[in-house]
Amino acid sequence: MIQGSALGPAAYVVNTGDLRPITVGNEIIKYADDTYLIVTAENASSCQAEFNNISQWASDNNLRLNQNKTFEIIFSVRGNRGTSITLPPILPNIQRVATSKPLA
Secondary structure (H helix, E strand, O other), rough: OOOOOOOOHHHHHHHHOOOOOOOOEEEEEOOOOEEEEEEHHHHHHHHHHHHHHHHHHHOOOOOOOOHHEEEEEEEOEEEOOOOOOOOOOOOOOEEEOOOOOOOO
């Protein structure tokens, strides 16, 4: 796919049709040439397996996962003061961020 071409985003969505999460309850969202993996709190332990699945899919399809554009962000409900939560471990080589600007 040629970046910036009108066919690029549509071709990406078609080519990624077989990319699916491996854990029930997780979701993969594809937009233009971006992929978002959504993992629920109940499935936090599946993050590494899901990341490995996406990496393997990319390799199998002669694509490369851009580590410089790969981030992890954790969303939580506001107003739960005093509630202690245990965050999942940080994925190796993946930067955890506090904000994100997804393209829309």
